[in-house]
Amino acid sequence: MRIGELAKRAKVSRDTIRFYERHGLIRSGVDPEAGNSYRIYPEDAVLTLDVIRDAQAAGLSIADISMFLAQFMAQSPEAEAGQGFLEAKIVEVRARQEAGARFLQMLEQTKAALDRAPQDGLDEVTRRGEA
Amino acid sequence: MRIGELAKRAKVSRDTIRFYERHGLIRSGVDPEAGNSYRIYPEDAVLTLDVIRDAQAAGLSIADISMFLAQFMAQSPEAEAGQGFLEAKIVEVRARQEAGARFLQMLEQTKAALDRAPQDGLDEVTRRGEA
């Protein structure tokens, strides 16, 4: 498919796709039949873009995601080097998820306290936090 | 305490503390006794910096965190306005946590597949993904 359709299906801008492609997260080719310079993206590029979104939510940088996708796609037996990378990212992401979960609880407790007593402070949460 | 001690205790740089302060995430005063311009930070600034870290892990921007802290500290009954803000952030963070968890699973599965068969592709994960 061409960039416009991919953009629409994956809900990202064309420019973002080009940005990712420049950074090696997405690959494309050209149709040799057609005499134009239009890039053709494989169907699974949509899925790749979904993965990129999730990876970003997990806190990975573009460079990280590029590494990950290389490992993930790895048809070639060039693994080994990236073993440590995956392990490191797992540790990192787990920590970030835990921190995020902690903060989510604070958000929820804060809202709950404010719902309960919209006109005064929220000592409850603060006291609970001190436990 | 002074900025150096806070920096050490919270494990952030002095410049980062100043950056946060400029953006309203941290507050400080000066000791009127001392004739200097050194800023004094309250004990709980350490905790605030911890919260900031977690909030960033949850994907909040500095502006968001500023809003949140204002709600959280809210001694004043100026709540109401921020009710919707908290709700919105909760929804947002939950979604991000789920996406992050999804990606973490991919990471784990990819590593597992690579551990199992370091020299060939990782069709298992791919096939599982297609379910």
Add this chain to the structure above:
DNA sequence: CAAAACCATTGACAGTGGTCCATGGTTTAT
């Protein structure tokens, strides 16, 4: 067939989250 819609490439621009440096003052330790 002409306009509208699409595409590629290049490079400038923007917002975010810091970091660094220069300058000059203050405190602490030797």
Add this chain to the structure above:
DNA sequence: ATAAACCATGGACCACTGTCAATGGTTTTG
């Protein structure tokens, strides 16, 4: 009392993650 360590302020600078605009070519559609 002097050097080392600390502090404040201001502004320049940085990496990252896009976004936009200009230019010129291609396809689709009415």
